[in-house]
Amino acid sequence: MRVFRAIGRLVKGTWWLFVGMVTTTKHFLRRAITIQYPKERFEQWPRFRGRVAMVAGDDGGHKCTACAQCIRVCPAACITLERHKEGGVKGFVVDGYVIDIGLCIYCGLCVEVCNFDALAMVPEYEMSVYDKAELVYDIPKLLSRQLEPEFKK
């Protein structure tokens, strides 16, 4: 009996080893599913949260009203805003708005809380630089890339 069982196990073992080989061979004959990154790129899904950008208004400028909701919600404390009150103007005047992309964690909460649609996440993910200081984005830099129309909600 033991001999038969041993032979049975041998046959079964060999069979499954063979099945494994068949599976890999099957995959060997299939097309590769990866892409050649810098030459080809994935198309981003419309909601992809790349880096934060400021949305340009009709005049090309930013739409920020310096309400500081984004600063209040930012979990990484990467946004800095300077503002002041001016006589005759309702609300605040924006002096400076800086996002340190090196600190940003791409959670998208700032975009969500912004009541004036002044911020958006653009599908940009190649932000490597040689100097960390270049990762600090000021208003012109934040305005430099806009959402393509089809990416808008």
Next chain:
Amino acid sequence: MAGLPLDHIADKIKDAVGDVVVEVNEGDRVPFVRVEANAVARVARFLRDDGELAFDFLMYITAVDFPDEDKLTLVYYYFSYQNQQSLMVKADVPRQGGTARSIAHIYAAADWLEREVYDLFGVTFDGHPNLERILTPEGFEGHPLLKDFASEDYVPFPDKMPGK
């Protein structure tokens, strides 16, 4: 909460371990039994070994710091697979030099959990086989989860809200 009523459990603890139950709180969401700090190990052993209760699963041990009341509340959270019921046992120890009996020999899970509480809160556990820091590096000073923790390296979360 499904399972046995809390009063019943508290009574059983009183019968078995003695008059160590300080408070029985049905609470809103997490009912708990507060016991004396020197009795946590005896209570733990009873809770595990009693056939009816059978709290065989120690989910976690932690502590909550109350600097205003100058106490640390140790929290033991048990679960019983038999009754599908959980039970929280609390015990108050002083903030400085708080100590409790280790339950590592009753629940093996308590080994690391007690080390964690020791590491982060500074509560010592008597009879623990290897009470060393676990999460923070060796030679670390202080106990980070105390509310008044201060260190040169510790930078609190910055408040970046601009002035008016």
Next chain:
Amino acid sequence: MATDTAIHTQEFQVNMGPQHPSTHGVFRMVLTMDGERVVDCEPHVGFLHRSMEKMAENRLYIQFLPMADRIDYLSSLFCSVAHCQAVEQLMEIEVPPRAKYLRTMFMELNRIASHCIFFGVFALDLGAVTPFLYGFRERELTMDLLEMTTGQRITFNYPRFGGVAADLPDSFFAVAEKFLKVFPGRITDYERILNENEIFLARTKGVGVVDGARAINYGWSGPNLRASGVNFDLRQNMPYEAYGELGYEAVVLSNGDCYDRYLVRILEMRASHALIKKCLEGLPDGPIVKEKVSKFPKVPAGEVYARVESPRGDYGLYLVSDGTNKPYRYKLRTPSFNNLSMIREMLPGVYLADVVPIFGSLDVILPDVDR
């Protein structure tokens, strides 16, 4: 404990980690070895300690939401759902049914993603490289689905207090349909490569056996516990979100060895696949988020324990609130921490080569251990 032979043997220590190909992160074991056999093991954790609990105490509830994703980055949705559940229970918010279903569905997708990684990494631990890539291939499919809805591939930041952040996009259904169609075949491929493979069986059957009582005593939970024969799954026993309506039957095996811990996860992938299908079929209409919930809530004082069944086990969050907008105490019960604590008892007596599958079969993830 050197073997009792005439030949004089000397024990030596091998420092496995913190940088080692198969410690899945930064975990250090000091192994005392007698030849190829392990005599003693001294685990060291904490290399990835970020003091998440302290971070939570310093942040608003909403601010910690994306941080919760980073506690266990392979199953990040579970951590943030637990965070939301705790806050919702304290604030007594009822989540709309559609949001419940969406959360459930994406948690199951996330579970598949996590188990795919387990499959790949476990095979890699045993020296088979190819399944690793296959596991990642299927993970990409789930990631696609998650990305098109939530906007990110790993750290989703998807649930919100009282619901979820976004509804399904229109293109979702076609992609999901495709995924649901191909995925069972892919699991069959996994099974063909490993399940009955004689070498794989020899390496995993009877290795690292843990019985149910011991597993419970060590605080094991999740697939590891179910592999040891304990029939307990929060989705089945204490349903949350939409699991109660969907119904779920836990996958339970009995041997408690590395092979069963592997098989439980493979079977759970199939179960999750069925759950996702059910979710999509029964997806109710309605709002995705409860109205009039502040983004910056002041949470009423009290304490709460939220429990979800993460791919690694019983993920819990003990939240003490003092009525302000920041947590007073935020205790994370991470399953990996408890699952890993037995490693010291499991290793003595096994071969060095078995250390890797035993450790791998626990499916711990070090940020989850160290927090």
Next chain:
Amino acid sequence: MIIHPVLSWLNEWWQGVVATYGLPSCFVPAAQMVVHAILIGGFIAVLVLFLIWLTRKVSAHIQQRFGPMRVGWHGSVQTVADALKLMQKEDTTPRSCDRPVFNIAPFLAFAPTIVAFVVIPFGDGAIIRDLNIGVLFLFAITTINVIGVISGGWASGSKYSLLGGFRSAAQLVSYEVPLVLSALGVIMLAGSMKMGAIVDAQSRIWFVAYQPLAFVIYIIAATAEVNRTPFDIPEAEQEIVAGFNVEYSGMKFAMFFLAEFANMFLIAAIAATLFLGGWRGPWLPGEFWFLAKSFAIVLLLMFFRWTYPRLRVDQLMSFAWKFLLPLAFLNLIITGLILVLI
């Protein structure tokens, strides 16, 4: 059929040169040796470059990737680029190592492989020395490289490499036995240890038809012999990081690498010669058939490597001694009985 005439022509021409200018006659064999050495060295270099590229491509396509694509057509020159990079790398030597042994180990591992190519028949007459103890020489010489592996593992002064070295020693000693025994059946059939004679004996039917069991044993033992998965425990990356070569870098590492791949081809070439009729084949030149058969075996080994998990060290040993060895003996006895009876 290609190499042989060229070599003969070269030889005749050189003999003519020697005769014309009245050079000493020992110049003839000396020049021959130099030519042979260059041929083998060049062949191995090109072969290994190709094999590494092939491994990467095969593994990539099994895993539904592309593999190297950038350098050259489909990454064909990638290995050259990698070799150049390896040469430029810093040659680190750990402080705790046994320096002379550490330095010599890579060459000890690599040299026997080159020597073994001396008795491989690449084609009709394309064999450098058709020794009459060819097979014995082959197995004797390939065993030497384990000394390089052990000494490399020992001299590195790292516990991982030491474990790797020990594992390698145990494994190679165990698997050498079934390997040789499986080849013995072929030798009995051919009645000679001469490689040429063995190939000639297969002019009608390949020995794999007579010795299927031996062929299987040979493939398994050979996989173990060259440390390929599922028997790659000496360099099990997940357990002992990289085993014996964990402390090596730069060219010394490249030597080990070279030895591994050259060995893989060598073991496949032996299989092709002993079991698959060597260079014999219809229409096309013998060199082609020889390479085709060898590469078929190499591909098989590669598919093993990318499909199977790895055995544990004790399972490996018991598999060799309790399973392969009795089977090899059984095969030998059956072969002997049949030879006696017929």
